[in-house]
Amino acid sequence: MNEVVVVGAGPVGLSAALALRARGLDVVLLEADPEDRERPGSRALFVHRETLGLLDGMQPGLAAEIASYGRTWQTKRTFYRGREVYSRTFPPPSGPPPFTSLRQLDTERFLRAACERAGVEFVWDARVRDVDVTETGVVLTGEDGRNWTAGYAVAADGARSTLRHALGIAMEGSHAEGFHVVVDVADVPGAELPLERVFHYEHPGVGGRSVMRVPFTGGFQVDLQCRDDDTREAYGTEEAVRAWLPAVVGDGYAERILWVSTYRFLHKVAASFTDPHRRVLLVGEAAHLFPPFGARGMNSGIADAAAAAEAIAAGSAEAVAYFDASRRAAALFNSSAAATALDHLRPKRRIVRVKQRAAAALAPVVPWCGSWLEHAPYGPRHGAPALAGRKY
Template sequence: MNPVLVVGAGPVGLSAALGLRAHGLPVVLLEADPKDRERPGSRALFVHRETLRLLDGMQPGLAEEITAYGRTWHTRRTLYRGREVYSRTYPPPSGIPPFTSLRQVDTERFLRAACERAGVEFVWDARVTDVRGTATGVRITGEDGRVWTGEYAIAADGARSTLRRSLGIAMEGSRGEGFHVVVDVADIPGAELPLERVFHYEHPGVGGRSVMRVPFTGGFQVDLQCRDDDREEEYGTEEAVRRWLPSVVGDGYAERILWVSTYRFLRKVAASFTDPHRRVLLVGEAAHLFPPFGARGMNSGIADAAAAAHAIAAAEGAVAAGTAEAVAEFAAARREAALFNSAAAGEALDHLRPRRRSVRVRQRAAAALSPVLPWCGSWLEHAPYGPRGGAPVAAGGKY
């Protein structure tokens, strides 16, 4: 049998390759970057329990390997203008934890090792420029003229997906105003901050901007929510971060900054998750872009990857009761999940960056009432991440 071609060795492409191998299908994974590339920053820190279960189904033991390295915190706190309005500590879970937190580069390291154990064939330095689906297979061309043929292709080549463009599939959605700054900071050995996720509305130390701190193995990520009229050079450069970071996390961290980045809010979903011949399947950021609150990007991308691998196996008759319609079903189901996630991320964004003054007034009132009405504090705690779940979504948990 011809292999399945996976394009892109990000977390989603690696998961797709692993899922295909779990179904016994031969896989060639084409990646533009060199084998020894360095991937930047923490990015998708938060790996949900549903995602861990999917990965463990692809390679038993993988969830334990990832969670043994990641961090699971049991305390979540919310503050409003310097005053705590919510704090909850959960008992440690038994079995697979509800989530684990590690830098995306580490998640990719575990996935890559799992792919190598499973017999995925990697082709590095393979920048793809074109894909053609036909009734019987796919043909992919690289920028150096190399050609690969396969039964199916999975497009996991990220937000600027060449495969999606080559198929002429549009992204539909919107771009929000303003930007956030994201900073990775290394722990001070022996003086680690408490293992807790803290969201601080209108932090007085950064001029009333909201800020979140999330731990990961070896350090923590700080996310600063800037105003629409803020300039990136005032908040988003390493020099600027050195100025404001102490008022958020205390002294001693300015020299421990690992990575600084800014991001804007795209909410976009591909018009179709497959081509007319049902031979190319779009997954991850090649198919959808969400703001990071709610941790929907990588988690739902891995759910896409598992579904794509299953659909190809079903269409090839490699799973019981598989049908030729499996790819069309994949495309419809995962697009529906992406639209749900997009709407959920939009709700989170409306809370975090309200367009209406009344939302801020409600937040202020909830903070004032939280000592006597605990549900007000609970609303402030939960609203920044949007609604939970949605059956086949594999995203929407809380930091």
């Protein structure tokens, strides 16, 4: 019998496997895709300082490896209807960077190599169909009839988690109307855009929709906030992106698109992060789904993974129960914080729009107003329950 089986080889599953190996546990990682899978774009760009610290605890030197490849910028700019309302350039960090920015497929590449160095056993083409849980362990059944038996399982199998469905654990919450479009774009060699993060409220070039540009190694990501009545055909296909992208970043990039996808605004948290026997632990998008404001998705998922490894290594139902309570508390905070950000970005209340217009008008003479416009789209960063133990 295996000590632990992790299901899902995305960034959260890889982190869980790595954290378990750091605690001396044998780990089998099951992934439904083949070993030579080609991963698509970059829903998650930011690896924050707190997350880098967790990764370095799993394998010393890993954080520096990721940070040295990623990009950290010092300048942030915010515009309102085409007029700059906030700009700040920070000095280069003297220690670990506050974040690093790289495509999710690159983060996964570093994590997979770290897992291989740590001795994680990978099983590819292993799509799990069902899970049976007892007081002493779990049995996972694959679609091809193979079985894996373990003392514990970590469900890192994403938003449509097979393990969560098999355990009958409900996702609680709601979804907002509308969607946003995420586009990865490669740099034009010799004509790279400035190393800045730029946010536009009501960008005049895309009909007053809000848009953000974020650099990563080798290119940048554009995030377009669509309206409730927008269609994917009009804004979310590659052909549509080619039409509106030049108005946001200039000419020369329509043929440099690497990846396009659309996401709905979900606010959902699992009713429980574990089963009644405390043998299966849910992490990442198997446990929670937020709008991607403030880089809460992957960062909170990696915090889940670290906490799951700690609980499993402790080997008690009480430790898993604490994991359940603490990480669910963190997820509820992050879901609420992301909802606050969404209310600011897609205001339904007239008073919110009035406050934004007033702040934009006052920003040249009242710096606080520009700072508020800069920070509000990402939701509160502090205030997570003490039980959670971490920002995410």
